Amino acid sequence: MTTEIEWRRRWKPDLSSCPWQPIEVDGIKYLIKFKFTENSYEILITDLVHFWYEELEDMALRKRIQKLNPSIEASLTRILDQIRGSVEYPERETTLSVGFKSADDDDEPEKIMLKITSQLAGMPFVWNFIANVADSAMVSENLVIPMMGMVCELTRRQKELIKVIENKDKEIDDYKCQGVKASRKHIETKPFVETAFENEMLMSKMFESSVKSLGSTAFDEAGQDLYRQIMTKYAWINRSPTKKEDNSDDFEDDSLGDVAERKGSSGPSWGTSRLPPSIAGPKSVSPDKVRPKTSPAKSPKSSASNTPEGSPVKDSEYLRRQALERRLEQEEMKKHEKTKKKKKIAF
Incomplete structure (x- = not known):
């Protein structure tokens, strides 16, 4: 029987296991996720209303490179690293822009084009992600299921933390009964009351700013790590062992x-x-x-x-x-x- 540790060593993450990353283009906030290999990439973009997806592999990738950057000669791996770095860690000379191509009989965008302008070895480098509307199954696998898993896990952790705080209060009370006092008055804390804490959080200014930001703060560094761990565990639970394995x-x-x-x-x-x-x-x-x-x-x-x-x-x-x-x-x-x-x- 394969253990989870052995499985993790052999497992190759897919796009659904890659975390979302917030970006802002032309004043509009998007979430973007991608998976790069040595000769291909997958990318998923959303404005939380529409979802667009593109997958480009070896030959099609080379053709677009030749079309957009005919004067640049570099290995495919090096160019893919440049594209990924321009999206993941954009530098000063990197600019992003978004364009749409609408269908003839529908106002809804059919395709989205994310254009990247950067520099590769001191030379101008241009890349266009051209993504089609993603299907509903992809939306569920990459956003709905992971977000539900993250909410459940954060709720579980909050309950565990509340237990820890309550036990700490009991420990402090025991010390006080023995005559122990804090060396500084300002570090003393009041006993924790869960209901009072929840009401305080709802009335705080940070609650309003958190609601306004929505997806942009959900996927900071800690959120991305939690997403990755949730989806890795999800893949382990739903794995289908092969005969070879x-x-x-x-x-x-x-x-x-x-x-x-x-x-x-x-x-x-x-x-x-x-x-x-x-x-x-x-x-x-x-x-x-x-x-x-x-x-x-x-x-x-x-x-x-x-x-x-x-x-x-x-x-x-x-x-x-x-x-x-x-x-x-x-x-x-x-x-x-x-x-x-x-x-x-x-x-």
Whole structure:
């Protein structure tokens, strides 16, 4: 069974797991999220009314680069880094502008074009994101579900914090009963009352400014990190293990002897089914083959002398080999158990 830590190491985040980032263009606030790879990108833009999406891959990406920046010669990875940096961390020389292309029979924007003007190695660099209207499923996966998850988690954390504060009040009361006093008057606090705290928050000026800002403050650095953690956990909960993943997990958990057996190794081994060459001779043999077989061509006397049962010396040698083999098996199993434990606790 795959653990969450092992799954996180192999998991490749998709666009829904990338956090939103607030940007302001021409006095209008937008939320934008994106996922870049070595030769492609996905981008989702919203003004909290409409959603636009674009995905551009290798060849189409190269064509647009050639069209917009014919004089620039750089690797695809370098250009994608430039595009991402211009959106994520725009510099002074970077400018953003937004344009719309409306449908002929509808006032609603059909496409949005986010134009970026920046500099790459001292030369002007231009890029246009041209995004179509996103479908409702994408809106749900990238905003509705994550935001509901964030609200639930923040509510849970608030309740836990209230418990911590109430316990702190009890601890302070206990100190006061023992005659302990604060060294400075201004650091004393009043007992926490949840209802009074909630009313105070609703009447504060920060509550009004928080409502006005909406999405722009929901995705600050802390909000982005919470979004990322929520969606990573959501992907883990809703994962669908593949056969390949299950097989790889079994392979990692198996002992070394089992791995060698699956590979059909014919070389000398100290696995559980083999003896060391110093004991087994030039070629390792199983315990059943150690005992010589009685040949029908020989006389009964000769046969009796050649079997382990017929000779006390050979009996003791055979038993010694069996005992040594069992000891080697036990030692090997202990080594394998230690290896498994290290794998389980390794992060």
